[in-house]
Amino acid sequence: xxxxxMYLEVKNLSLSIGEAHIxxxxxxxxxxxxxxxxxxxxxxxxxxxxxxxxRLYKQISGEILFEGRSTVSMKSKEIARxxxxxxxxxxxxxxxxxxEFAKMARYPWQTALGLDTKQDxxxxxxxxxxxxxxxxxxxxxxxxxxxxxxxxxxAAALAQGAEVLFLDEPTSFLDYRHQVETLKLIExxxxxxxxxxxxxxxxxxxxxxxxxxxxxxxxxKLAWKxxxxxxxxxxxxxxxxxxxxxxxxxxxxxVPYVAPKGMVF
Amino acid sequence: xxxFAFPLLISFFVLTMLISPFIGAQTIPFSTLYNGxxxxxxxxxxxxxxxxxxxxxxxxxxxxxxxxxxxxxFRNPLASPDMLGVSxxxxxxxxxxxxxxxxxxxxxxVPGLSIFAFIGALLATSAxxxxxxxxxxxxxxxxxxxxxxAMSFLFGSIxxxxxxxxxxxxxxxxxxxxxxxxxxxxxSDLYLxxxxxxxxxxxxxxAGPELNLFVCGEDIAASRGVSxxxxxxxxxxxxxxxxxxxxxxxxxxxxxxxxxxxxxxxxVGTDHRRLAIASLFFGGTFLVxxxxxxxxxxxxxxxxxxxxxxxxxxxxxxVLLLRAKK
Numbered sequence: 001x002x003x004x005x006m007y008l009e010v011k012n013l014s015l016s017i018g019e020a021h022i023x024x025x026x027x028x029x030x031x032x033x034x035x036x037x038x039x040x041x042x043x044x045x046x047x048x049x050x051x052x053x054x055r056l057y058k059q060i061s062g063e064i065l066f067e068g069r070s071t072v073s074m075k076s077k078e079i080a081r082x083x084x085x086x087x088x089x090x091x092x093x094x095x096x097x098x099x100e101f102a103k104m105a106r107y108p109w110q111t112a113l114g115l116d117t118k119q120d121x122x123x124x125x126x127x128x129x130x131x132x133x134x135x136x137x138x139x140x141x142x143x144x145x146x147x148x149x150x151x152x153x154x155a156a157a158l159a160q161g162a163e164v165l166f167l168d169e170p171t172s173f174l175d176y177r178h179q180v181e182t183l184k185l186i187e188x189x190x191x192x193x194x195x196x197x198x199x200x201x202x203x204x205x206x207x208x209x210x211x212x213x214x215x216x217x218x219x220x221k222l223a224w225k226x227x228x229x230x231x232x233x234x235x236x237x238x239x240x241x242x243x244x245x246x247x248x249x250x251x252x253x254x255v256p257y258v259a260p261k262g263m264v265f
Numbered sequence: 266x267x268x269f270a271f272p273l274l275i276s277f278f279v280l281t282m283l284i285s286p287f288i289g290a291q292t293i294p295f296s297t298l299y300n301g302x303x304x305x306x307x308x309x310x311x312x313x314x315x316x317x318x319x320x321x322x323x324x325x326x327x328x329x330x331x332x333x334x335x336x337x338x339f340r341n342p343l344a345s346p347d348m349l350g351v352s353x354x355x356x357x358x359x360x361x362x363x364x365x366x367x368x369x370x371x372x373x374x375v376p377g378l379s380i381f382a383f384i385g386a387l388l389a390t391s392a393x394x395x396x397x398x399x400x401x402x403x404x405x406x407x408x409x410x411x412x413x414x415a416m417s418f419l420f421g422s423i424x425x426x427x428x429x430x431x432x433x434x435x436x437x438x439x440x441x442x443x444x445x446x447x448x449x450x451x452x453s454d455l456y457l458x459x460x461x462x463x464x465x466x467x468x469x470x471x472a473g474p475e476l477n478l479f480v481c482g483e484d485i486a487a488s489r490g491v492s493x494x495x496x497x498x499x500x501x502x503x504x505x506x507x508x509x510x511x512x513x514x515x516x517x518x519x520x521x522x523x524x525x526x527x528x529x530x531x532x533v534g535t536d537h538r539r540l541a542i543a544s545l546f547f548g549g550t551f552l553v554x555x556x557x558x559x560x561x562x563x564x565x566x567x568x569x570x571x572x573x574x575x576x577x578x579x580x581x582x583x584v585l586l587l588r589a590k591k
Contacts, residue, residue: 056487080490087484094481095535104477108490112471160489 007032013062037211080108084162131155147178286314322549323458329548332522345523350389350416352517358385382513390505445516445571473538520578
């Protein structure tokens with residue numbers, strides 16, 4: 001037996017729903033505290049990969065190990081103490097206030113009677129502060145704007161007190177200001193709160209500028225894995241997205257921004 | 266409003282339970298309590314009214330709590346146990362019992378009609394349960410609801426066929442049964458409904474946090490650590506049993522399970538522990554009030570309470586829908 005040193009290991013992960021092979025034979029590993037971005041074209045299986053690793057899809061084959069422990073034998077609550085989720089915010093309708101919703105995220109730590117302990121209260125307070133939603137804590141979730149909702153969802157995920165944060169397209173429905181704020185918040189959570197991050201996005205620039213490591217999927221298969229420098233090497237982006245790209249350098253930055261060719265600014 | 270909700274609900278409950286037994290075709294003046302009452306009035310109060318009021322409370326609260334569970338579970342404000350074929354299934358059992366002219370009871374406590382109705386209710390829900398499980402990936406919300414509606418129609422049509430082929434007397438008994446009513450003589454029905462109420466309340470209270478997460482969607486519930494499929498099974502089975510017991514004794518009483526949770530939500534918010542307590546008190550109170558009206562308004566005749574709840578319920582529901590638009 002070789003003792004593995006990697007924090008997360010995914011081995012030969014496949015997912016089929018009916019006749020459709022959604023994911024095929026995906027293997028990769030990640031160190032603790034890293035920020036991994038999963039990119040790829042529409043329908044490549046990005047969200048499915050995240051849901052499979054997070055055990056929201058149960059009918060998978062292959063192995064998923066956290067610190068050498070397989071998630072297959074873990075109970076739902078145990079997994080929830082390990083992984084917190086920020087799902088796509090799009091049409092989420094929640095009849096709770098921001099604070100109530102964050103409190104509900106303490107579920108995996110509570111017993112059947114589910115009374116709030118001192119730790120629960122503290123975790124919620126801290127999460128609301130970190131995500132910067134203290135001033136809207138008592139507002140009904142359904143009255144919030146898209147940007148506020150996203151922060152509220154992140155606050156709840158933080159309150160869950162897990163080690164890893166999974167985010168599914170966290171910036172998709174946001175305007176530019178909120179995209180920037182959300183990305184800053186995620187980086188803060190990664191660097192200061194030391195949470196490992198797995199994030200699905202179709203925004204290459206978010207991956208380039210935020211993530212330590214990048215993983216690209218295409219047709220349900222692992223197409224490419226590396227970091228932001230190698231992603232920009234000749235032909236990599238083109239082969240993933242089947243279109244050509246241009247790079248732009250903004251002042252004083254070593255990593256460029258990319259846009260598909262033909263998009264004129 | 267929310268701070269006074271529970272004291273308000275509970276005092277309303279206590280008042281209703283205290284006053285209702287004295288009202289009916291034969292009004293019993295309060296003064297008889299200390300002036301002494303004759304044996305006839307005492308029998309009406311003790312053998313008819315008290316059991317009836319308690320039966321109304323237990324059945325109303327069972328239906329309300331089950332409705333609350335189903336609305337959270339299916340993330341659908343229109344979900345109620347009636348929709349899953351429990352009522353028509355129970356009616357089918359009752360209709361067949363009457364058609365074949367059975368007349369028996371177990372130890373003189375549980376009438377055969379209720380047993381048949383209970384079996385009918387269980388058949389309907391287990392058919393839905395199996396249908397939901399045959400499909401891969403467990404029971405999806407939409408599949409279950411659709412299967413329930415299909416089952417309702419199936420049993421409903423069987424009921425019609427049997428009724429059509431029956432004589433006048435039988436067919437009237439069938440129709441009367443399917444209108445729902447709280448006629449009780451003595452306390453024997455309560456031996457079943459009271460434990461059922463306690464158990465379903467306990468289930469709802471303990472599952473409160475899970476129900477809160479269910480309302481947020483299956484993905485969120487699962488990612489917070491709720492074993493979605495296992496919990497759904499437990500809830501589905503306990504709701505089926507509890508509603509089966511209620512319906513088999515009182516017949517289908519519409520709209521209580523649908524409406525009461527909505528009213529309670531207005532008072533106490535969406536937290537399902539608070540909602541469970543509110544439904545425990547208000548579900549019963551609502552049904553007892555309806556039943557008091559049913560036996561008083563047209564006295565000495567009596568309207569089936571199920572007809573009255575449906576009537577009040579649908580009007581109330583329209584008002585609720587129209588007001589929500591604003």
